[in-house]
Amino acid sequence: MSAPITNPELELVDEAPGRPVVESAVLGTVLFCVVEAMLFAGLVSAHTIVRSNAVEWPPPGQPRLPIESTLLNTAALLLSAPVLFYAGRVFRRNRRDALRPLALAIGLGAFFVAFQGYEWLGLLREGLTLTSSQHGSFFYLMIGMHAAHAVAALVALVWAWQRLFDLRLTPGAFGGAAVFWYFVVAVWPVLYWRVYL
Template identity: 50%
Template sequence: MRNRPVRPAGTSRVASVMNAANGLAVTRPRPARRPVVPSAVLAVLVLVAAEAMFFAGLTSAFLVGKAGAGPLLWPPLDQPRLPVATTAVNTLVLLASGVALAIGQRAFARGRARSARRAVTLSLGLGVAFVVVQGSEWVRLVGYGLTMTSSTFGSFFYLLVGAHALHAVGALVALGWLARSLRQGHGSRDVLGAVGAFWYFVVGLWPVLYVLVYVW
C-alpha cells in the first residue's frame, strides 16, 4: 500500500498530494494485534508440516521400492504375511483415542474440567493399547523371520511402521504429561491444542500407512 516511487522533493506536482496521503496513512490508528493462532499451537503446526513432509518422503520411497520389487517379492514368498485383521482392529483403537482427545478438548473449552480430564486419560489409555498391540505383533513377525534385513520388504515395513511408532510413543509421553497437569489443575487451552495437534497428526497418519503397507 505504500509502494509509491520516491520522487525528489519539489519535482513532482503530485508530491504534495502524496505527502498529504502519507500523513493520512501514518496517523490512522492501528489496532493492537492478537495472535490468530496461539504460539504453542502454531509451533506444533509448523512441526507437523515438517513431519508430514518427512512421512511423504518415506512413503514415496516405499512406493518406489514396491514398484521396483514386483509382486513376487512383495512380500517374498518365504516371508510371513502381515496381520491385516488384527491391525485393522488396532487402527480403530487408535482412531477412538483421537476422538476421545477431541471430546476432552471440547469439554475443556466449555469449562468441564473433570470430563476433560477423563477423556484425556481415556485417549492416553487407548493410545498405549495401540502401541502395545503393535509391539506384540512385531515380536511375532520377528519370530516368523521378518526382520529389518531379511528383505527390502522387511526393511520398508519396519522403517515406516517404526517411524510412526516412535512418533506415537513421543506423543503419548506428551499426552501423559498433559493428563498429569490436568489432574493438578493447571492445563490450558493452548497446551491442550498443541498436544492435540500433534496427536491428531499421529492418529490421522496411521490409516494412510495401514492402507499403504498392510492392505494395498
C-alpha cells in the first residue's frame, strides 16, 4: 500500500494519466534503429571479409574514393548532431525558438546528402558502378543504404519542423525524429572508416 500523500500538488500528479518512462515514438524509433544497426553490421562484416581476401583494394582499374572531400562532408554531418541536440534543449524551454536550430540541422543534413549525390555522379563518370567490381557493389550498397536512411531521417526532421512551425509538435515526435537522425550520424563514421579509408 502506498504512503499517504502529504503534498497536495502530488494529488494532481497521481491522478494525471500515467506518463510513460520513455515516449512511445522514441522507444519505437530506438528499436527500429537496433534492427538497422544489425543490417549495417552485416554489411560492414561482409565488406571486411571480402576486402581482406582481395590482393589489391580498390581493385585495379577502379577509381579511388574521394577521401578528402568526403571528410569535409563528414564534418557537416557530425556537426548536425550537436545542433539538433541544442534544438532539442531549446524545444523543451521555448518551442518557437527551436525552429532556427532545427532548420540549421536540416540544412547540414541536406548538404551532406546533396554532396554525396554530387560525388556519386563523379564516381559513376570515372567508371565505378554497381556491377564494375565488388568494390563498386559494396560502395553503392553500403553508402546507398546509408543515404536512404539519411533521406528518410531528413523527411522526418522536415515533418517535425513543419509541425513545430504549426505549434503542434509533441516532445515524443521530436524525440523520435531526432533519434533517427542521431542513428544516421552515428553509423556514418564507421562506414567512412571501413569503406573510404
